[in-house]
Amino acid sequence: MNRLQFQPGLSLPAFLEQFGTETQCEAGLESARWPEGFRCPHHGEVDHYVLRKRGRKTFQCQPCRTQTTLIAGSVFQSAHLALTLWFLAIYLISQAKTGLSTLALKRYLGVSYPMAWLIQHKLMQTMTERDAHPMRRGAGR
Ligand SMILES: [Zn+2]
Structure with missing residues (x-):
């Protein structure tokens, strides 16, 4: 499966332990994109x-x-942000059962409102399209 998945119900500390640094996020993204290298x-x-x-x-x-x-070719190209921020946004959006407002995302990520809107828009686009995913080439275009 060419996708990045967080376990359902993954706690925030557990998430941060796995994807709290840029190097960890890079490794996660790399194995999601190229499972065999x-x-x-x-x-x-x-x-x-x-x-x-x-x-x-x-x-x-x-x-x-x-x-x-x-x-x-991935959604992560749409804004020059650290992968840690993108991963955190994916985590927050995917864990929020009733949806996450742009304002809440802005506060969690510490970015501007337009940036939070862009991140949310791009991720939602790739997360809701059937078979589409942030990791997939051409996603979010
Ligand atoms: Zn070549």
Whole structure:
């Protein structure tokens, strides 16, 4: 399954223990996108280098030198935010049984109202579409 899932009823401390740092979120996203490890989007090559571009984990195919960021083509590209914030937003939205207001999300994340609205809008779009998911390529476009 090419998706990121949080256990239902996962407590906030347990969530933070698993996804409280950028490195943990990157690892979670990486295994959700490429469960068997990175593959070049062009020919499925597995040999690659890992680089950092503007702080973002980037994979470069060894034979063809194509670069793919961890978030390329995903909903996480729609705003320049730390993955920890995106993951927390997904957690909060998916755990809120009766829905979460944009204002509440703004307060939880400590972002501006327009940013909270964007995050909510993008995530809801990918979470409610059948078979769509924030991890999927092209999601939220
Ligand atoms: Zn390649």
